[in-house]
Amino acid sequence: MIFNWTILHKLNNIIIFVEMKERVLITGGSGLIGSKLTKKLLNSDFEVVHLTRAKNSKHDIKTYEWDWGKNYLDERCLENTKHIIHLAGAGIAEKPWTTRRKEIIVKSRVLTTRLLHKAIEENNHDITSFVTASGIGFYGAITNEIVHTENYPPYKDFIGNCCEQWERSADLFEKNAKVLKLRLGIVLDENEGALPKISSMIKKGLGSPIGRGNQYMPWVHVDDVVSVFFNAINQKIPAGTYNVVSSQHVNNKELTHAIAKALNKKIRLPNVPSFVLKFIYGELADILLEGVKVSNEKIMSAGFQFKYDNLEEALNEIYN
Numbered sequence: 678m679i680f681n682w683t684i685l686h687k688l689n690n691i692i693i694f695v696e697m698k699e700r701v702l703i704t705g706g707s708g709l710i711g712s713k714l715t716k717k718l719l720n721s722d723f724e725v726v727h728l729t730r731a732k733n734s735k736h737d738i739k740t741y742e743w744d745w746g747k748n749y750l751d752e753r754c755l756e757n758t759k760h761i762i763h764l765a766g767a768g769i770a771e772k773p774w775t776t777r778r779k780e781i782i783v784k785s786r787v788l789t790t791r792l793l794h795k796a797i798e799e800n801n802h803d804i805t806s807f808v809t810a811s812g813i814g815f816y817g818a819i820t821n822e823i824v825h826t827e828n829y830p831p832y833k834d835f836i837g838n839c840c841e842q843w844e845r846s847a848d849l850f851e852k853n854a855k856v857l858k859l860r861l862g863i864v865l866d867e868n869e870g871a872l873p874k875i876s877s878m879i880k881k882g883l884g885s886p887i888g889r890g891n892q893y894m895p896w897v898h899v900d901d902v903v904s905v906f907f908n909a910i911n912q913k914i915p916a917g918t919y920n921v922v923s924s925q926h927v928n929n930k931e932l933t934h935a936i937a938k939a940l941n942k943k944i945r946l947p948n949v950p951s952f953v954l955k956f957i958y959g960e961l962a963d964i965l966l967e968g969v970k971v972s973n974e975k976i977m978s979a980g981f982q983f984k985y986d987n988l989e990e991a992l993n994e995i996y997n
């Protein structure tokens with residue numbers, strides 16, 4: 678349990694203390710990771726508030742609004758906040774990467790971070806930790822056999838550049854708080870994210886690997902992602918940048934077949950040719966058709982243990 682003991686009242690030399698739960702502010706708390714993390718934190722006696730673009734949250738918790746396009750943030754969200762978890766960002770694989778969409782993808786991550794930092798500085802808010810999501814896209818949309826550690830430089834393509842800017846904006850918090858930057862792999866969840874998109878095709882008998890099928894797809898079970906964020910603010914992981922992926926390197930062909938097996942389905946169709954995806958998605962197809970191996974050694978050395986480190990077990994937990 679996380680409590681701050683705060684003096685409420687001093688009356689006739691009798692001091693009354695009240696229990697104050699530690700407050701965590703989550704941006705993008707309505708999304709896949711944010712929803713599950715919110716539940717975990719509430720169950721562990723933290724207070725959680727969300728910073729959102731929508732007035733009415735689907736969660737039964739306090740929400741505050743912001744709008745990075747208007748440089749607006751409701752600063753009341755920072756009152757008594759001890760930890761900030763930054764998950765907000767326009768969906769990377771949601772829409773084709775037009776010039777405007779690319780701008781939204783980057784600004785919804787970078788300008789939001791700066792907006793938060795400005796509010797913290799201007800109001801002299803005292804926070805303990807700032808934890809931001811980033812992605813393994815940092816290493817670029819390429820395919821090779823190199824196992825990428827956190828020491829690799831960002832790849833010079835749109836997605837690598839986006840992650841680099843996202844992480845640099847988080848560095849602004851280094852003089853205010855403990856900063857963690859978590860480069861997430863593909864988060865596996867039954868109902869949201871990439872997995873239901875792949876599995877719905879397989880369930881209809883239309884699933885198949887894409888492109889050459891040899892692109893690596895670093896993956897992580899959603900429960901492990903939630904645990905990493907939880908441990909990050911619970912002081913169990915030191916400040917720094919961490920890859921958050923399971924140990925098992927699987928490529929697109931292996932992942933597609935593993936999902937089919939977990940669903941008791943067969944893959945009968947040939948691979949979807951790369952040119953079809955490029956025709957449909959344009960540049961966005963790059964992150965579907967390419968992918969590298971990513972190391973999780975650093976976070977494991979920091980003491981984190983993945984509950985799901987084996988793909989078959991992770992998928993069985995999700996589907997059974």
Ligand SMILES: NC(=O)c1ccc[n+]([C@@H]2O[C@H](COP(=O)([O-])OP(=O)(O)OC[C@H]3O[C@@H](n4cnc5c(N)ncnc54)[C@H](OP(=O)(O)O)[C@@H]3O)[C@@H](O)[C@H]2O)c1
Nearest residue numbers: 705707708709710729730765766767785810812861863864
């Ligand atoms: N899921 C994955 O496989 C994965 C992998 C690598 C990295 N990540 C990163 O981790 C973070 C959280 O992932 P997630 O899967 O939970 O994401 P998600 O389900 O897409 O949720 C992200 C949240 O960001 C907010 N948002 C969406 N568009 C926005 C915009 N244009 N401007 C500002 N805020 C916007 C939304 O919250 P409101 O509607 O409440 O504002 C949304 O619920 C994201 O930044 C994502 O890129 C995810």
